């Protein structure tokens with residue numbers, strides 16, 4: 083049984099062992115920055131310019147990108163579209179991700195209404211709940227389905243990623259059903275530790291913990307670094 087109680091990402095990306103979590107987090111930042119360059123019609127970018135908009139040092143950027151293979155040319159920089167494609171592949175974003183949200187309360191509904199996932203390659207295909215008052219309601223362009231039919235809905239929608247936005251007390255049972263339905267990538271907002279079998283990646287989002295970390299750095303009067311470039315962790 084793998085256990086996921088914290089916010090530590092599982093290794094992802096190229097290579098047998100995957101990239102270190104901090105590198106994966108920074109790759110997502112580079113990817114967003116490259117999207118900005120492309121939108122501005124920029125075809126080539128220097129490591130300094132890309133590092134600057136990403137909020138990291140150019141040495142860190144070059145080290146990160148070298149882990150994916152060397153794509154920069156000295157004096158010429160990186161081809162924006164090429165690098166963006168390569169990062170997308172390394173991050174698994176060229177796959178078709180079909181996301182179901184389990185729990186259509188305040189959080190689940192807000193997530194389902196958010197339009198930004200689709201543009202990043204994540205289609206929200208289902209929203210499920212157990213409450214008869216909520217089942218059948220329209221949220222954005224989705225209609226809330228009955229969580230009792232989770233397996234059938236996942237099959238029909240070809241769900242391959244699930245978000246748990248339900249109470250802690252219901253989370254493990256729902257997680258088990260999601261796993262039994264064949265989903266291998268789960269993001270949980272439930273404030274509890276969940277068990278998943280080997281081969282399933284579970285990430286937990288815990289805003290309260292993040293706020294506590296911020297408070298810790300604030301009371302020490304220091305910068306805790308940006309997400310993706312943790313202070314004192316150049317990995």
Ligand SMILES: NC(=O)c1ccc[n+]([C@@H]2O[C@H](COP(=O)([O-])OP(=O)(O)OC[C@H]3O[C@@H](n4cnc5c(N)ncnc54)[C@H](O)[C@@H]3O)[C@@H](O)[C@H]2O)c1
Pocket residue numbers: 184185186187188189190210211212213216229247248249250252256270271272273287288289290
């Ligand atoms: N991690 C974070 O940063 C963060 C932030 C906000 C909320 N949360 C957590 O996210 C969860 C959802 O928060 P909320 O404010 O939307 O709560 P909510 O009470 O508004 O919604 C929870 C929904 O889950 C449904 N539900 C219960 N059991 C279910 C099951 N087995 N299958 C499907 N649906 C089920 C309920 O009917 C309800 O509609 C809570 O556990 C909350 O503590 C986490």
